[in-house]
Amino acid sequence: MFKTETLIAFALVAKHRSFTLAANAQGQTPMAMSKQVSQLEKRLAEPLFERSTRKIRLTQFGAEFLIRVHKILEQHDAIEHWLESRQGEFSGTLSLVTQSTQTFDETVFPWLAEFHQCYPNIELIFEVQENIIDINNNPYDIYWGIEEYLGMQHPALKRRSLWKAQLGIFASPDYLAKFGTPKTPDELKDHQMISHPHSDPSNALIVNKVANSQQREMDFVILDAPMKTVAGQSKFAVQGLGLINALVDNDDIKDYLATHQLVPVLQKYWYSSAEIYIYYHQVKLEQPKVRAFIDFFLSKRKYW
Structure with a gap:
């Protein structure tokens, strides 16, 4: 079995393209982060990164392995949040992306204070990505306000209509x-x-x-x-x-x-x-933080 901590270390280095930035995000030293990745490469018998003095980048094998690691970590998070939900807790970090800041301005930001009052332990991260979104390399929890092309590219995603x-x-x-x-x-x-x-x-x-x-x-x-x-x-x-x-x-x-x-x-x-949609991942154990966000903001549609 792979240790969850090791997989998280690998995913962070892949995200930041830097052992130092990944270590800062995880509260570890760059040496400790590098050691975990090296142990993982030894276990896999294949390099995950191409390293140079100036930058690192994923190998082809590393990119394919990362897709599978994200799925494993999503399942791990789902189990943790399911356990939290049994105790009536809604917590964790929820990441959202849209292709236009206007989408957030009109449909989310006016009600953030109310949402935070209801769910004070959910940390929200909002990002805008104006080019084509690849959900395998950009693993957000919610894809907000993305038009129909995302559903055609990734039919496994669930979606709800926001407005026309x-x-x-x-x-x-x-x-x-x-x-x-x-x-x-x-x-x-x-x-x-x-x-x-x-x-x-x-x-x-x-x-x-x-x-x-x-x-x-x-x-x-x-x-x-x-x-x-x-x-x-x-x-x-x-x-x-x-x-x-x-x-x-x-x-x-x-x-x-x-x-x-x-x-x-x-x-x-x-x-x-x-038509504008909200997309989210189809999983057996839906994260309470995701469901809380979707239900709350869909209830606000009449004000948009």
């Missing part, structure tokens, strides 16, 4: 003065857009082909996209650099519309079925 939103199209008055205001999607062929580099395809503007449609499946047109960015699309649009897709309820969009720095385009053809 309208995905609009916006541009600056200067841009429309230069390129013209399209009246139908067919008139978009000479236009350009500001896109997200991780979209697939990365130069697709989401727009229904039929006016006032409530369709569930997205339509899109392919446009030139001279500017691709993971953040700040609305700011670039204000500068007249192209059309953008954005959620209608986005606070930045509301502000730019109010000040006439952006205007809506092709409103009859906007996609109205953009």
Whole structure:
């Protein structure tokens, strides 16, 4: 059997890419952390890391082993939290990730004080990752506000619908003065857009082909996209650099519309079925901290 402490040491070194940072996180010395990893490599008869004077990185075997280690540690945590739940305790560290800070701003942060009052022993860690999320190498407890692509990539995840939103199209008055205001999607062929580099395809503007449609499946047109960015699309649009897709309820969009720095385009053809989900791992023993968080914030949906 592998010792849990040794597996945790390996996972921390893999996460931080540093024995020193991993040791600090675990309250140990770098030498002790290195010794545990070396003993594990000896047991496995294969190196887990490629070491140099400047950095370390996982070997291919190490990366494959890490996936299995995360699953073992998740089961270990689940047993501990199950035992805690039998005593009516909700504690531990809960890590969440989303692709946009706005998701947290609108759906979590306003009620954090109330949640903390209910569950004072749950420590929350919020992270934002704007590129594609790989759940094997980024093992969070909850993936919050991630759209449907994550469920298609990882069908073993459980999910709950958070809310549905309208995905609009916006541009600056200067841009429309230069390129013209399209009246139908067919008139978009000479236009350009500001896109997200991780979209697939990365130069697709989401727009229904039929006016006032409530369709569930997205339509899109392919446009030139001279500017691709993971953040700040609305700011670039204000500068007249192209059309953008954005959620209608986005606070930045509301502000730019109010000040006439952006205007809506092709409103009859906007996609109205953009659905946001909460994803979490499907396990036999669900961690009480996860269930407490999900139940609490799903009860707040009516305020979003």
